[in-house]
Amino acid sequence: MYETLSFEESGDVARITLIRNRINVKQIRELERVFDHLEDVSKAKVVVLRGHSAGIDFHDFDPKEAMDIHGFNKWEKLVNRFETLDKVTVALVDGPCVGGGFQLTLVCDQRICVPGATFQLNEVRQGFLPGMATFRLAKYVGLGHAKRLVMTGAVVGAEEAKRLGLVDDVTADLDGALARTIESFGPMHTVAFTLARRLLNESYGTQIEDALGNFLAAQHRAISQTAFLDTLKAEHKKQ
């Protein structure tokens, strides 16, 4: 069914494992298919993206042909779909995480890596840009570190990544850490969860008046859901 990745789903957890460690057109198409499935059909509450990636495979670009910006737009749309999925997304990084691979992990809700993992955005060194990591990275690590990582293409080890806030956990036991992470999200109230994520993602670029309007709209949606009513009922029972 897939060549560049494997996909399996059991219970609440869907797992995407990258088989190909360079992103090519085929892998992008397969990720699109997986996201179609996750958006349209899947009942999973957690999506795990596992593997390592050396970034874009340049073999799909012909230097004799004019460069096309639309492919990059497609990539960003794909990344944004992953970012706005109505499920908890967790990246498990088990090796070098470079370029586009790094970009994908940045939109996950949690990032966990092995001690030997490294992170790098090497695009500027190669004469192009690391996608919308230019937009997202500074929110995690601050502008100073973001400039260093993007402009110099510095390689960041697992421990430094944790210090910077790039990853949430460093462990040799990825499966154990994943189980704990899933546990930590507790009862998954999808609507409240995705609204909170959206407001946080928007928090750096919104004026407070607009942010307040957005918050009120989101909060009204959240308190109109059965999840919140159930919480209220349970609290009243306790008293």
Next chain:
Amino acid sequence: MRTVGDLALAATRVLGADLAPGAGAAPDVAPGLAAYPSPHRPPIPTRTGAPCDTVPPMLDLRPRILSVGTANPPERWSQQDLLDRFKVTDPKICSLFTSSHILTRHLYLPEGAPEGGPLPESQGDLLRKHRRGTLEVAPKAVERCLEPMGLGVKDIDYLCCITSTGWLTPGVTALLIREMGFREDCSRMDLVGMGCNAGLNGLNPVASWAMANPGKNALMVCNEICSAAYVFDGSMRTAIVNSLFGDGVAAVLVRASERDERAFAPKILGFDSHIIPSALGAMRFDWDDEHGKYSFFLDRDIPYVVGANAEKPIGRLLKKFGLRRRHISHWIVHSGGKKVVDAIKYNVGLTDYDVRHTHSVLRDYGNLSSGSFLFSYSRLLAEGRVRRGDYGVLMTMGPGSTIETALIRW
């Protein structure tokens, strides 16, 4: 009367739904619009990966929105201009006007009274203002709609005029026919009093008429002179309304014709409505005994009530056509006000980019009631980003409380 949806379904019954490949594999796809390979015309690929709607050409005579024209009264006012003209000093009302997401509006304003407020206008004065405004603005919108198509009013076979800002009998259609010289045999419909959502309540029968009369020209005019529908009494209730609405007219030409096959104009594929009867009184324009005028009332919870229900018609509309939200490239949402647009954004999952024209129309014109969404539609076209094959959703909200939606495809 048969609706667009009925005809599409009838088409399938003639052909047999199981002829459509993929219909079995994707039960969500409405049978009438399941992928159907046309021997004459390759399906238009979609940018969003949406399934292509391909019905055989002979049955694909769905109406298209061929042209749009808009116009406003000549005078344009900032929110501060209004406060100055009517010497408003109440800090709460001043703040409501100046912190609004509306910068300017076109209005027919009365003179300011020396002691503050407007010089009084009776309900009779307001009705005359509505008629005068209609006669000044509507012909411009109609001409701007027809002129690019090389058409004149004599070419129009069906005229639908929509308004909620003034009562006229004979209606706006009769007035425009006399003033602009439409043909005597022009069929007509006046849709009066349905409020901000009415543009889509009108487009539905206009599209059905166009489909039942192939090749004939139907013109829909959303004619709202909101400055002919106000009460000024210094209360917050009326200040909210007075800070929001603007005057404007939008006209669209709708036709179902084989000769438009190559036109870059969207087909109207279908509609879905949603009414919230429990919120019947939340938005209303009713008689105010105290002021001897009609007065508009907006419940403060209404933006959220509309938001909380917005997913329902959108979900049903897309499901009928086997589409998902990600397949929709363009969202044309009524500029009802900042809060209701926020509520729709967070309930339907739209971004600021999706509602950019909704915001900019609100900023530049205020809420133009039934024609607002057509001003946004016009801006979308002017932007030049629409591609052949793109899907769009039109969405209007108003009294009922109600949400009206339509699916179109270029």
